[in-house]
Amino acid sequence: MLYGIILESARDGVIVFHGDSLWKRIVHELNLPSETFQLFARYDEKILFDICECMANILHEGTSESYLEFFGEDFVRYFVNFGFDKILRVAGRTLRDFLFAIDQLHDSNRFTFPNMIQPLFHVTEENATGATLVYKSVRHGFARYAKGGLVAAARALFQENITMNILHDWSTPEFAHIAFWVQFNNIGFQPKRILHFPSLPNIKGETFFRVFPFSILMNSSLRIHCVGENLLHIFPDDTPLIGRPLDEVFRLIRPNIHVEWDKVLSYGRHIVFLMENRLPLRSGSSGKIQLKGQMKYLEHKNMLWFLCHPVLGSANDMISAGLHLSELNLFDSTSDILITGIHQEREIEEAIAKQHLWSIKLQESKRKLIEWRKRSERLLYSILPKHIAIMLQSGVRPNSICESHPLVTVLFAYLTDFKVLSVQLDPASTIQYLNQIINTFDEVEDNYDVFKVETKADASYMVVAGLTDRSHLTSIKRESSALSSLTDYTDEQDDGSTSAMKNPHGFHQTEIIAYLALDLLNASKSIINPVTNQPFKVKFGFHSGTAVGGIVGRINIQYCLFGDTINMASRITTCGEDGRIHLSQSSYNYLVVDNRFTIDYRGQIEIKSKGIHPTYWLIDVVKPKSINVINKNPTQLRCPFTGRSTTDLKLI
Structure with a gap:
């Protein structure tokens, strides 16, 4: 597991x-749950390796390994x-210092990323032309x-163009263990030389352990020779520490190495060590204490001194370790962190509660946004054919849309007595009945x-079938949004599925x-004219033929149909009779x-x-010839769209 950063x-x-x-395509091909992390x-x-592999397959440039290195640089x-x-920048004055401090940089992020399993970096050898960095x-x-990451950091922070080559690869199934030779101008390197310092009086061990009350002194067998007083207090009186192997009392967490003299001595110069107790503490069997610090080699005694302090992030950690504030060092910030942390816990809890409320409000706002988006799309689809609306949503310019339809069927409905209504009633009532x-x-x-298509002021009603029966609609949607909006329309049914729902039997447009x-x-x-107290007189007529459709207007856009088919359908309707459906020869065919x-x-x-x-x-729907022998009643045929009985549709 790795952090989302x-x-x-x-x-x-x-x-x-x-x-x-490209990122949207990667998300789509890898089926990632979200575009962000x-x-x-x-x-x-x-996931990171899959992204690298996907980029290599899409771009056909480089390998997944090269893209992994690219992500490290970026x-x-x-x-x-x-x-x-x-x-x-504060890690080191030179690139050499930076290489020695990489491990400390990782350790400093333990509060921000508490579950991070950080890698280990340490310099084993160096000269004027570079250093050996073990990973x-x-x-x-x-x-x-x-x-x-190292190449980019050297270039950005120290203006150094370094090269890194693998010297050794000791990797096992459990660990990746690689030694790099980092070549650069190592101006900070100085060969060991004998330095003469003024003689100072010796410091007694008692004084030293008073300054470092949690430190541990070990001999060359890595057995505990002496410990600080505060460290003794946290273990029970019947648990002796002196003379015991270090690995028996504490478990080494970092670095992840075997507790051996040579290895500890090699890593001890620049690596932060972290240990946790194995033996039970005075506070109870569940008590834990972690000690973090540096191993110092005492050459004249051939001993190692672990200069450390307890790792405490909260008051609960102190209780678990059985410590008190009076036992902590006054010269480090541990006590300040604990006191500040106690005050901040309540503030964090309040912030989390507020964030939870905001997340609930955000979800509600998102739900409303989706609802209003669907409403706006339904409104858009009501004033434009759906495939035209989809093209506009995909960025196609309105005035560039012009289509030639090889076959459409246009229906008109005229209210012949609407003029009587408009003369007899006031405008508000007229609009109400219309x-x-x-x-x-x-x-x-x-x-x-x-x-x-439209409703005119003379109470004419125009409907057309066949506009959405176009095989290229799916490709339009796919091509217009393959990279830019792969998921924008997934919550809406496409035009083909909507047509299938409204035309389940696959009837011809006519x-x-x-x-x-x-x-x-x-x-x-069922609509009664209030002037005559009779149903409104309506003429219906339709005709089938070719037509041209497109968007007109730039601000108030409108979809219009043009062609002789529209004129013919209108003429067929006006030549009809009230309460009847008139149709042309082409529609009849x-x-x-x-x-x-x-x-x-x-x-x-x-x-x-x-x-x-x-x-x-057009008189009616054809009745089936089969007769039910049991009840002697003809089987009723229902409209395949509305479910109404055809007897309801029969003309009087």
Whole structure:
């Protein structure tokens, strides 16, 4: 597991150097749960390797290893953007000092990232041309990431262009253990030389242990020779420490090495050691204390002195260790951290509670946002064909949209006695009744795979079928959003699935209009004209043919249909009769194929500006010939769209 800051820096690097579209594609191909990562959450380290592999497959440049090194380099840039470069800059005056302090930098992040399993870095050899840096980690495969980070840090902080080569690889299934030769101008290196210091009086051991009351003195066998008084107090009186092996009393946490004299001596120069008690404390068997410090070699005694202090993050840690404030050193900040931490715990709890409330409000706001987004999309889809609306949402310019439809069927409905209504009633009442009519028609129309083009002031109602029956819609959506918005429309049904829901039997567009016309005719009988106290007189007519559609206007855009088909459908309607459905020869040709409707031939009718044409009356839906022998009643046929009985649709 690794912290989200690693993955978030990788995401930022992809976006900065390769663009947001590539990152969206990576998220899509890896099926990541989110496009971003929480900095302090923990994730599977496999995600980082998958991202590297995915980039190599998409870009066809470099390998997954090279992208892992790239992410290591970019982490320094990301780290600096957060203002953390100050931590790196104070690590050392020179690059040499920085290499010696890397392990301390990792240790300083234990409060920010308490569960971090940090790698180990230590310098074993050096000369004027570079140094040998040993890297050890429980994670395999991150050596290139570490290399990239060191190269970038040297360049950003010390203006050094270093090279790193692998000298030895002692990795095992448990650890990655690699020695790098870091080549650079090691100006800080100085060969060992004999220095003459003025003689100072010897310090008694009693005085030294009073200054470092938690320190431990060990002989060359790593047996405890002497310990500080405060360390003795935390163990029971019947638990002797003097003479015991160090590994029997304490467990070495960092560095992760065997407790051996040579290894401890090698790591002790620049590595921070962390140990935890194995034996039970005076406070109880569950009590724990961790000691952190540095191993100092006393050459004249051939002994190691562990100069350390207890690691305490809260009052609970003190209680667990059985310590008191009076027993802590006055010259370090441990006591200040504890006192401040007690006061801050309550503030943190209050902040967490507020954050929880804000997260609840955020979820509610998100829910409302999604709801309003769906409402706005439904409104958009009501004034534009859905595939046109999707193109506009994808960034297509409105005035560039123009489509040629090889076949559409246009239906008009005219209220012939609406003028009587507008003359007899005041404007408010007229609008009220007109709105009632339109709402009734809209409720019926919403059950069909059609698009209402417009409603005019003369109470004409225009509907068209066949606009959304276009095979290229899916490709339009896919191509327009493959990289930029892979998930923008996943919560909405696409145009094809919506059409399938409204046309489950796969009827031809002309058949859809025929069913709709019968249903509208039936619905119009329930709307009473307040002037005549009779149902409104409505003419219906439809025609099938070619048309051209597109967006007109730049501010108040509108989808319009143009062509002779629209004019012919309008003429067919005006030539009809009240309470009947008139249709043209072309529409008749499509309806008779499956013989679903009862149609009467009207005859040769002269149509204004169109000449003489044969036209027809749509009467009803064809009744099935099968008779139920048991009850002798004919089986009722129901409309496949609304579920209404066809007897309700039959003309009087």
